[in-house]
Amino acid sequence: MSVRSKLLNPTAISAVSGSAVLVFLAVAGPALWGSAADTTDVSSRLLGASLAHPFGTDELGRDILARVLAAARLTLLLTLGATAIAVAGGIAFGLIASILPTHPRRWFTGLLDILLAFPWLLMVLFFTVIWGATATGAMLAIGFAGIPSFARLVYNLASSVSGRDYVRAARVVGVGPVGVLLRHVLPNIANPFFVNAAATASVTLLSFAGLSFLGLGVQAPEYDWGRMLQEGILRIYVNPLAAIGPGIAIVLAGLVFTLLSEAVAGVRGQGWRATAARAAGGLTLTSGRRPVVAPTVPAEDVVAEITGLRIAFATPEGGVVERVRGVDLRIGRGEVVGIVGESGSGKSLTAMALAGLLGADARVTVATHRFGDLDMSRPPTAADRARLGVELGMIFQDPLTSLNPALTIGRQLTEVPEVHMGMRPAEARARAADALASVGIPNAATRLRQYPHEFSGGMRQRAMIGMALTGRPRLIIADEPTTALDVTVQRQVMGVLRRAQEETGAAIVFISHDIALVSAFCDRVIVMKDGRMVESLSADRIREDASHPYTKALIACLPDMNSDRTLPLPVIPPELAPEALEEEVPA
């Protein structure tokens, strides 16, 4: 996004024009409306709204609209004063904290955390006691009450920056703490700093309004918006606008500060505008049909089939990018099929589409899509869902995230038997324990009562395989099930998966980027590149039969016992590297 377009979005425009109005009011308000605001006229006291007095008049006959406009200067000056105190104090304390040695720093941040536990208003009241119920006292009170949160912010920002590699590098070459602070820390915390300073100004304005409203801020004959609100609410039955008028001014001014904060944040893509933009990126699912390809395997021997699969996603710029471009996949009964390809080749998307688990943001088109005799391109009935839950198992890449951290292993392994197979809790538990035992987890009964965080990574992945075994799996889709595990654990998990396949006779779709692992484990290997299947080979003849140059390159990269270790490892030649996927297709 260019600087120009950053400045031309609605938030920035409203923020800038709003600030301009506030500045104008603060500078010119008292001069333009000051006399009208102070002119007493006993004959027109306590009037309601009229053309001459849009917000009515107060008990001395002064025009309330003029007073609201004239009060802008004092209100904004006090707000900025208090914000300046909070920001300056926050920077000082935050930066000091960030360069303190470990122990004093702990105490200091601990104290900040204790202070932060108390709501700002309570702190403000406490300080107001000290400095008294005057405009200056209130400004000091609000400013000081705001220091802890700003100090904590600056400290957090500074310490996150000083942990980064380039700051460490600067230290290594001998830049002192002050130099690091000035050259590296300050420039990098500027953006979140200004965002929060503007947000602080908004809170300060509202606090000031609250304090003056309580009678603890600006005192008569001076007046700010909070003071006017207090006077207005006493006569709310006579003239509601006397209270609502200053209230509107407070809300609008607060909004300007918030917009300023959003506008600054928008530069880095934070705030609600970014959220809205993300929300706007979605698309609805469409379903297109192509002529059905005649199946080559007899229908009763096919566990799952998907043909003419295309998957596209909307780009943030409003276009569409196609990630899978026409894949035909047919899994025979008990067949172990490997899909290899590098990141972005579309292998995981293909697997998720096969399982019917892609999210609403994916645009999926298929010619045929079935699981056994079940047509997956139609919305599933309750019975279909039960059947899929029992017969189709999924294992994901990272066992740290694929099990629900808030539920026990037992809860997660008894669901399929309970929900889809109609088992009573005790039966389901016994089945879950059997499943855990069959994936080689001892003490299954005890283990069922534990949470995922009490399992090691390899055990969690075995528990995931066990979860698939609690049903009657006809197909298990394993999406890079060993990538996140270390090599010895990998072997165990592969062994468990092999045994599960032999015991249940389920077909397996095994996805990996490791062609050695895949060709050792699978009957058939499918190579994917750039969203297309480039080759389908029998696993035991992969070295002999590979014809596509990409497959040959993949195989050539595999080191074996005869590889010359004095030479660098072979790499995929650049002309075979995946093409750029940002290529746009018509929506």
Add this chain to the structure above:
Amino acid sequence: MTTTPPLATAEVVDTSTATLAARAEERRLRRGLSPRTAFLLRRLGRLVISLAVVVVASFLLMYLVPGDPVRAALGQSATPQLVEATRAQLGLDRPMWEQFLRFVGGLFTGDLGTSVRLQRPVADVIAQRFPTTLLLAVLAFVIAVVGALPAGIGAAVLARGGRRRGLSVALSAVLGILIAVPSFLVAVGLISLFAVQLGWLPAAGWGKPADAVLPVIALAIGPMAYLVRIVQVEMLAVLDTTYMTTARAKRLPRRLIHLRHALPNIVTASLTVGGLILAGLTAATVLIETVFAIPGLGTIMVSSVGAKDYPMVQGVVIVYALIVLGVNLVVDVVLATIDPRSSITEG
């Protein structure tokens, strides 16, 4: 859902949390404590330090006031005899350390001194007004939570994956406004609409159930909007996790997917924010009580600050602080009980 995180990052995160956990584990073993006990002890330690800060700060209040606090409280017209008598009554003629010991001792026996203005024990005044403030805050909190949970979860489920973007943008705008407008201005709007224009509810006062309606709504709206946003954001994040894909892969009914698999995972964040909200609500009662002329702790606090009735202010400050610290402690204990993982090992 389809992009796999680069392995390097995963490993870095993994080892660093593993190191942290290992370090926490080591500290714990050295002391021979269970993780939960260690966590609760740590929190208790923080509570004691916080209490000490509060007690010292409120004791020092009298000394931080510029000039003579007794003279300030009684006004320029008070006779020197009265000033001296009051000083003796407050114990301000004693050495500072003795005053502090009496102050702390008084806290343990429930003696918070005597109000200069009302000439009544501070503890009595607080005991009389405390239930009103508590009722306001608790009612508003319950309404905010009960309203926010289903609204936030519903909004997240409906808007997931960029669907119904009109709805989510509109909701985000409405929430933004409700969060931004402070409670006392909401109160003014509510009064002018429901009390002045429609005449349905009283504009001020305290005694009948109807008196509580507008104050409680005014208190609840902002926190509720904030909580809706938190719940929605948390829920959206949870819905995108792999374990939710696991739950969907099991083809569970939507009810189970959302209530059993997603809800427990947003409780931690929601409860933490809920604690902040309850503490904030307690402070906001000061303004709301003033708007609606409700005889609670807030109104006595404000009038005592104005009248420089320092013993009264000290007492109320301590009570407010106790409420805030109590809420935080309850949240921590509940988190430690229901959340089997994170909070306990966190340093």
